Amino acid sequence: MAKKINVQVSLDLIEPQDWSEMEKELISRAKAAAERAHAPYSNFLVGASVLLENGAIFEGNNQENVSFPVGVCAERSLLSFVVGNFPNVRPLKLAIAAKKREGASYAFVTPCGSCRQTINEYEIMFGKPIEILMLHENGSILRASSIKELLPFSFDSF
Template sequence: MQEKIEMKVSLMVYPSQDWSEEDRKLVEMAKEIMFKAHAPYSDFLVGASLLLENGEKLMANNQENVSFPVGVCAERAVLSYAMANYPKSRPVKIVISAKKRFGERFATVTPCGLCRQTINEYEIKFQAPIQVMMLAPDGNLLVAEGIEQLLPFRFNDLNS
C-alpha cells in the first residue's frame, strides 16, 4: 500500500517595526557588504551577515568567476569563514540581501540548494536550527526558523 509523506513548511513575515536592534544591525551589514560583491558577469549582488552564539557578527558577499561553477555564494562564504575561524561557536541567524547592481529595489532571494545544504550541515553539527532571514523588496524580512522550512527533504545522514 502506498503512503503519502507530507511536510508543512512556512515563513514568517517580519515588518521592519518588529525587528530587534540586533536584526537591524545584521540587515545593515548584509546590505553594506552586498554592494562590495564581485559580480561582473551577472550584476546580481548578494550580501550575507551571520550572528554567532559568541556574539560575533560576520559578513560576506557573492564572488563570481568567469568559470561560472566556481563562484561562491554569500551564504557559503560567510559560513565557511565562521567555521574556519570560530569552529566552536554556533551560527544563530543569517541575513541575506540581494539586488541587481543597477536595480532600484531589493530582490527576494532564498538560499540556493548548495547554501541550503551547507546551512543544514551546521545545524547538524551544532544540533540547533539556524534562523534564515531574507530581505524582501517591500522592506520586510522573510524568516525561516531553521533550514527545514526551506529544505524539507534534505540530505542529512550518511549512516542512516
C-alpha cells in the same frame, strides 16, 4: 497504492516596524556586504551577515568567477569563513539581502540548494538550528527558524 506525504512550512513575515534591533543590524550589514560583492558577470549582488553565539557579527558576499561555476554564494563564503576560523562558536542567525547592481531596490531571494545543504551541515555540526532572515523586496523579512523549513528533505541520513 502510493501514499501522499505532505510537508508543511511555517515562516514568519516580519514588517520593518517590528524588526528587532538585531534584525535591523543583520539586514543592514547584509546590504552593505552585497554592495561589495564581486559579480561582474551577473551583476546580481548578494550579501549575507551572521551573528555568532559570542555576539560577533561577520559579513560575506557572492564571489563570481569567469570559469562558471567556480564562483561562491554569499552564504557559503561567509559560513565557510566563520566556521573555519571559529569552529567552536555556533552561528545563531544568518541574514541575506540581494539586488541588481543598477537597481536601487532589493530582490527577494532564498538560499540556493547548495547553500541550503551547507547551512544544514552546520546545523548538524552544532546540533542546533540557524535562524535565516531573508529580506523581501517589499521591505519585510521572511524568517525561517531553521534550514529544515527551506530544506525539509535534506541530505543528512548517513
